[in-house]
Amino acid sequence: MSPDVGGPVTVGDIVAERTVHLTRESLVRYAGASGDFNPIHYRDDVAAEVGLPGVLAHGMLTMGLAVGTITPWLGDAGRILDYGVRFTRPVVVDPADGADLHIVARIGQVADDAVRVDLTVTAADTTVLGKAQVRVRPADQPADSTGDGAR
């Protein structure tokens, strides 16, 4: 069991890590779930036409699965105060072999009101997201309005 977010974490601690294997099916599934049907995410001919090295994973799929890596450690996704990324490199998903994304979540900063978790996401040994940072509320601090969605 990883340490709780409210527990003692120090800068540099790895709190979660995983590898996600993406296939073309993953991209089609994300397209349907998100509503992003840009054909560069499922059609080789269109990807080639616009000069891409191949069919690409949606940047938002990478962003979404990256933060999902820390949810079990957080315990409550509602602790996330903000989350931002830069899309720096494309993730090419081969029709037969797919692509592996490796995610490492490290503590980047510890302050009284928030802990910053830095996500490093690599595909084929290349970092694909820049400044992927999640600010989370420490577990021992109550949310202002957690459960408002409950009603």
Added chain:
Amino acid sequence: MPVNPDLVGRAFPPTPPYLVGREKVREFARAVFSDDPQHLDPEAARALGYGDVVAPPTFPIVLQDVTLQQLLAEPDSGIELSRVLHAEQRFRYSRPIVAGDELTAQLTVTGIRTLGGNAMVTSEAEMVDAAGAHVVTATSVLLVGEGDA
């Protein structure tokens, strides 16, 4: 047509209300490889104090997309989808989205920066619940390339 600098400060009408469904949350969670019980099982979500399944952190993109369609549909925007790359994305949360929420989003273009022939267009979609309370603000930076010269 270059990106229209007059877009800055333009506020768009709020989107029609979006009702967050439990199965949609589950579908999205599976699509982003986030099978934590709070996203799939209402009982697990209730144990955390929520009324129903909790949407994954990037779920607001579903609604942000509706606002970006508004931007692309603006006849004078100078933005064509085929020339758009997603450069940056950020979400700032007041609380997580939960199934049963009825959300509306309002888009504002907050900045346009020209870099050579390209433009970086920053926009914010502010999402509120049925009571009008802030839920999340989604900020996106789009890199818009120059059209055929």
